[in-house]
Amino acid sequence: MTSPDTLTAARALLESRSISPSELLQEYVRNIEAAEPQVKAWKVLRLDEAREQARALDRKISTLQQLPLLFGIPYGAKDIICTQGIPTEAGSRVLQGHIPDEDATVIKILKGQDAVLLGKTTTTEFANLGNPPPTTNAWNAGHTPGGSSSGSAAAMGARMALFTLGTQTAGSISRPAAFNGVTALKATFGRISKTGVYPCGRSLDHVGAFTHSVEDSALVFNALSGPDPTDEATRYLPYQPLSIRSHKDYTL
Structure with missing residues (x-):
C-alpha cells in the first residue's frame, strides 16, 4: 500500500473500512523514518503514543456509523501550540523542558475528532x-x-503527515507553504481560536494549516473553526463552515 x-483520500478509505487507523498511521511512520533524518522537521515525535491511540481507534471505528471529519488522521502541530503532557518549547532555550498543563483549544478539538498527533x-x-x-527544505x-x-511545512512537503498546524503573524504560513510546495490555509482572523498558542502579535496572529489540497484545507477549517469563549477574537463569531468541493466541480 502507498500512502x-x-x-x-485517507478519509474515504477509513469510511469504507478499506484501511484501519493503524495501517494509515504506519504509512506515515514509514515516511517519517525515511525523510526525517535529512529534513529534521520535528522537535518532538511521539510515535509510540500515536500507535497506541491508533490501535484504540481500530476498535472504536467498528462502533461508529459516521466518522468525525479528522478521525484517525495523522497530523503534526507547530511547537508554539500548547500540548498537555508534551513538551512545548517555542523553539527557545528559555522554555526548554516546558510541559504545558493544558492543551490549546485547537488540540482539544482535534482530540475530540480522534485525530492522531x-x-x-x-x-x-x-x-x-x-x-x-x-x-x-523538503525538496532541497x-x-x-x-x-x-x-517544520510544519517541511513535514508536509516530505509527506510525513496528512496535515500540520502552523501559525502566521505576517507570512509564517504562506511563505513556508510556497517554499515546500504545499497548500496553506490562513483563516480569516478570529475564525480559529488562538487560546493556548504563544502570541507573537495578538491582533495579527492566526492559526492555520498545511495540507495537500484546497479540499483538505476546507476539511481542517471546518473541524477547527467556531466560537471559543476563551478567545476574545473568536468568542462571538458564529460557526460558518466552508463548502467542500472537489476541483472537478470547477470549470474555466
Missing part, C-alpha cells in the same frame, strides 16, 4: 526572527524551508 495522497514541528524562536531551527536540503512554521 494516500490527501487527507480526503504524531508530534511537534519545529519553529523559529517564538515564531519570530530568532534562532532558526535545523529544518531543511541546501535551501531554506521558510519560517516561522518551518
Whole structure:
C-alpha cells in the first residue's frame, strides 16, 4: 500500500473500512523514518503514543456509523501550540523542558475528532526572527524551508503527515507553504481560536494549516473553526463552515 495522497483520500478509505487507523498511521511512520533524518522537521515525535491511540481507534471505528471529519488522521502541530503532557518549547532555550498543563483549544478539538498527533514541528524562536531551527527544505536540503512554521511545512512537503498546524503573524504560513510546495490555509482572523498558542502579535496572529489540497484545507477549517469563549477574537463569531468541493466541480 502507498500512502494516500490527501487527507480526503485517507478519509474515504477509513469510511469504507478499506484501511484501519493503524495501517494509515504506519504509512506515515514509514515516511517519517525515511525523510526525517535529512529534513529534521520535528522537535518532538511521539510515535509510540500515536500507535497506541491508533490501535484504540481500530476498535472504536467498528462502533461508529459516521466518522468525525479528522478521525484517525495523522497530523503534526507547530511547537508554539500548547500540548498537555508534551513538551512545548517555542523553539527557545528559555522554555526548554516546558510541559504545558493544558492543551490549546485547537488540540482539544482535534482530540475530540480522534485525530492522531504524531508530534511537534519545529519553529523559529517564538515564531519570530530568532534562532532558526535545523529544518531543511523538503525538496532541497541546501535551501531554506521558510519560517516561522518551518517544520510544519517541511513535514508536509516530505509527506510525513496528512496535515500540520502552523501559525502566521505576517507570512509564517504562506511563505513556508510556497517554499515546500504545499497548500496553506490562513483563516480569516478570529475564525480559529488562538487560546493556548504563544502570541507573537495578538491582533495579527492566526492559526492555520498545511495540507495537500484546497479540499483538505476546507476539511481542517471546518473541524477547527467556531466560537471559543476563551478567545476574545473568536468568542462571538458564529460557526460558518466552508463548502467542500472537489476541483472537478470547477470549470474555466
